Amino acid sequence: MKTRASAAKVLYQVVDRGQSLTTALPTAQQLLPAKDRALLQEICYGVLRWLPRLEFISRQLMSKPLTGKQRPVHFLILVGLYQLKFMRIPAHAAVAETVNAIKVLKSPKLSGLVNAVLRNYQRQQDDLESQADGNDTCKFGHPGWLIKRIKAAYPEQWQEVLMANNERPPMWIRVNQQHHNQADYQALLAADEIVAEIVESADSALRLVKPTDVYKLAGFADGHCSVQDGAAQFAAQFLDAQPGELILDACAAPGGKTAHILERQPALKHLVAVDFDATRLARVQENLTRMQLEAELIHGDASKPEDWWKGDKFDRILLDAPCSATGVIRRHPDIKWLRRDSDIAPLVQLQSEILDAMWQQLKPGGTLLYATCSILPAENSEQISSFVARTPDATLIPLTANSDNQASSWQILPNTQGMDGFFYAKLQKKA
Numbered sequence: 001m002k003t004r005a006s007a008a009k010v011l012y013q014v015v016d017r018g019q020s021l022t023t024a025l026p027t028a029q030q031l032l033p034a035k036d037r038a039l040l041q042e043i044c045y046g047v048l049r050w051l052p053r054l055e056f057i058s059r060q061l062m063s064k065p066l067t068g069k070q071r072p073v074h075f076l077i078l079v080g081l082y083q084l085k086f087m088r089i090p091a092h093a094a095v096a097e098t099v100n101a102i103k104v105l106k107s108p109k110l111s112g113l114v115n116a117v118l119r120n121y122q123r124q125q126d127d128l129e130s131q132a133d134g135n136d137t138c139k140f141g142h143p144g145w146l147i148k149r150i151k152a153a154y155p156e157q158w159q160e161v162l163m164a165n166n167e168r169p170p171m172w173i174r175v176n177q178q179h180h181n182q183a184d185y186q187a188l189l190a191a192d193e194i195v196a197e198i199v200e201s202a203d204s205a206l207r208l209v210k211p212t213d214v215y216k217l218a219g220f221a222d223g224h225c226s227v228q229d230g231a232a233q234f235a236a237q238f239l240d241a242q243p244g245e246l247i248l249d250a251c252a253a254p255g256g257k258t259a260h261i262l263e264r265q266p267a268l269k270h271l272v273a274v275d276f277d278a279t280r281l282a283r284v285q286e287n288l289t290r291m292q293l294e295a296e297l298i299h300g301d302a303s304k305p306e307d308w309w310k311g312d313k314f315d316r317i318l319l320d321a322p323c324s325a326t327g328v329i330r331r332h333p334d335i336k337w338l339r340r341d342s343d344i345a346p347l348v349q350l351q352s353e354i355l356d357a358m359w360q361q362l363k364p365g366g367t368l369l370y371a372t373c374s375i376l377p378a379e380n381s382e383q384i385s386s387f388v389a390r391t392p393d394a395t396l397i398p399l400t401a402n403s404d405n406q407a408s409s410w411q412i413l414p415n416t417q418g419m420d421g422f423f424y425a426k427l428q429k430k431a
């Protein structure tokens, strides 16, 4: 019952108060016994995945919406509906636990209402669910503006993309090649009964068949592996830093890709990692410390490098730009409700300002790898075409030098081989 009340409070914080799930959920989890934390997470993620559907159904079952101080109870009703439709909890237990949670929310007068809504849902379930299927927002669990953009970008695949966003993503790890190669580490995990799969073309990634506690992964505390989605691991691979080079990681926090660049190429001249957000930059240091790696960390604005960099120009720059994060909705379903259509144009503008500024910091002959975890063409292919059109000394080059695949950009859609949605484009400056 405490878990359901906690879920209602987290959902209220996220949906009504605009807090991110990454902030609201861990705080609530700490207040619960360890055994209940996974259930809390499952309910919060699930309700956020299917929010419009659950909202629609609750509207059909109530004469007027709960407002003001009663909003947490509104989310408790969604928690109850989610359990009845999507979870394997026996219906009588789901209803009883949800109704009891009213006590924790200190709204005892509403327990009759919660009970009636959930029981009426059980009686009318088939009819209500088929009504919900008649509307794309409810059917796919996305806001209308995002459905419209994804439909326009992927007219053949839009439904697949939307459904992929509602899947539970697999856990991926990155093998630190300073210690083990991919196959050796896979065998080490197998000895501990952790089954991991190799995905061709990603040279340090392993996809786990079942998620596991990181501390069960051999050598995790000593940096022998890290948790990182497979798609994100192509950044260091495509950047392909060489011995003796000066490298810039322009939007680095929390530092997953910074660490990967250093693991792959320990003989760099120097790596500079910049981020605008001081709190997130502190996490880069924590990550590097665990991995026993070193970089120069700078708190700065990548669109104004003149404020923080007076040194030589860089051989290679990774620009993992701030973006809509529409490729990682599986991992952060709150993005669907926290982002607005009106956020996209300012993000595109910021990305283009950072691109222009970073280009000035690149040596002639140097390469810049542009990356986002977005699936929107405005932030990806269109952003890069405009950049190439206005930058006479920029040329697109193949992402991988030694391969038959000569593509110079790659839009990965969510759930391609279990990966997140990501975009890469590689540019070279005329020598």
Ligand SMILES: C[S@@+](CC[C@H](N)C(=O)[O-])C[C@H]1O[C@@H](n2cnc3c(N)ncnc32)[C@H](O)[C@@H]1O
Pocket: 250, 251, 252, 253, 254, 255, 256, 257, 258, 274, 275, 276, 277, 280, 300, 301, 302, 303, 320, 321, 322, 323, 354, 373
């Ligand atoms: C996609 S995340 C980077 C993820 C990171 N590369 C990793 O692999 O862990 C984008 C980052 O850009 C940072 N950022 C946003 N605007 C920025 C700016 N103007 N200059 C530098 N960093 C910025 C954000 O704080 C955020 O940490």
